Amino acid sequence: MKKIVILISGRGSNMEAMIAARDAGRLPVDIVAVISNRPAAAGLETAARAGIATHYVDHRGFAGRDAFDAALAECIDGFSHDLVVLAGFMRILTEGFVRHYEGRLMNIHPSLLPAFPGLHTHRRALEEGVRIHGCTVHFVTPTLDHGPVIVQAAVPVLDGDTEDSLAARILGQEHRIYPQAVRWFAEDRLRLENGRVRLAAEPAADSALISPGIV
Ligand code: GRF
Numbered sequence: 001m002k003k004i005v006i007l008i009s010g011r012g013s014n015m016e017a018m019i020a021a022r023d024a025g026r027l028p029v030d031i032v033a034v035i036s037n038r039p040a041a042a043g044l045e046t047a048a049r050a051g052i053a054t055h056y057v058d059h060r061g062f063a064g065r066d067a068f069d070a071a072l073a074e075c076i077d078g079f080s081h082d083l084v085v086l087a088g089f090m091r092i093l094t095e096g097f098v099r100h101y102e103g104r105l106m107n108i109h110p111s112l113l114p115a116f117p118g119l120h121t122h123r124r125a126l127e128e129g130v131r132i133h134g135c136t137v138h139f140v141t142p143t144l145d146h147g148p149v150i151v152q153a154a155v156p157v158l159d160g161d162t163e164d165s166l167a168a169r170i171l172g173q174e175h176r177i178y179p180q181a182v183r184w185f186a187e188d189r190l191r192l193e194n195g196r197v198r199l200a201a202e203p204a205a206d207s208a209l210i211s212p213g214i215v
Contacts, residue, residue, distance in 0.1 A: 002082040002186040003030045007072075007089040012043020014087035014108060017175035018182060019050050027179050029186045032079045035072070037091050053079075059091060069097040083185055086140065087178070095142040103192060105140040106185070108178050110170050112136060112152055117145035122166045125157060133157050133166060135174045137181040139197070148197045150181045150190065 006015045015034060021027035034047035037059045044054045057075050062068035068091075076084060086107040098105060111121040113136040125133040134154040141147035153173035157166060184190050189200040 001028055001030050003032045003080055004083045004085050004182065004186075005032055005076050005079055005081045006034045006047075006085045006087050007076075008034060008036050008041055008043040008087050009038050009090040010041050010043060010088050012041065012046055012088065013171065014174055014178050015043050016046055018085070018087070018179050019047070019052070021179035021183070027183050027186070029083075029182060032081055033076075035075055037068075037072070037089070043088075065092070065094050066096070069094045073097055073100055083182065085178075085182060092144060093140070098140055098142045101140070103139060106150070106181065107138055107140050107145070107147070108174055109136050109138065109145050110167070110174065111145075112154060113138060113145060113149065122163045122170070126161065126163065126166065131157050133170065135170050135177065137178055139192070148192055148195055150184070150197050151177045153177045 006018065008015055012034070018027060019031065022029060022031060031052050033053045033055060034044065035054070036044050036056045039056045039058055041056070044056065048054050055075055057068070057072045059068045062071065082104060084101050084105045086105070109117070109121070111117070111125065112132070112134040115130070116124050122133070132154050134152055136152045137150045138147040139150065153176065155169045155173060184199060187203070189202075191198045191200065
């Protein structure tokens with residue numbers, strides 16, 4: 001069974017969705033650790049209650065990004081793992097860190113990338129007047145909120161939506177597609193071809209490659 005380390009910075013609801021999927025038998029992974037850059041992240045307590053090893057590496061104790069990322073990598077690599085899952089981890093990572101985990105570092109971003117990389121995605125979507133918004137799970141590359149898309153989910157933007165109502169609608173989709181993407185990784189079904197993600201058919205079906213799309 002594949003082993004994953006989850007990185008969080010706050011409440012950790014995506015992490016909780018993975019724990020719930022694992023417990024329901026829908027996510028065949030061993031969650032070996034949850035690590036935060038914030039000692040007070042609420043998600044650390046949730047993980048500990050679920051019996052998962054928790055750690056923090058407080059970014060405020062480091063002079064710069066290189067030193068912090070080196071300490072974070074040391075903490076992660078203290079656990080045998082196959083995949084590192086960024087779940088609301090609110091730190092920009094250095095190129096060296098990203099390269100170290102190339103092809104085994106996933107992120108979820110609350111927009112339909114490449115639209116709205118960076119912060120305040122829901123506010124910006126409302127300001128732009130887009131009618132469709134969503135979330136993206138992708139492999140991480142050194143460019144912020146960029147990298148081969150694994151899966152996306154779209155939601156309508158409704159008249160009268162606020163940042164909060166839009167965020168809530170999208171969060172529901174995040175909790176659906178992130179465990180799904182990690183499951184595909186756990187099943188060895190994700191392949192990178194020319195910078196694109198290809199999803200292999202389920203083992204029981206024929207082995208043709210199909211495109212992951214909007215689910
Ligand atoms: C999510 O919206 C995620 O897409 C973004 O940060 C938020 C984290 O929420 N990167 P949670 O900590 O998983 O509840």
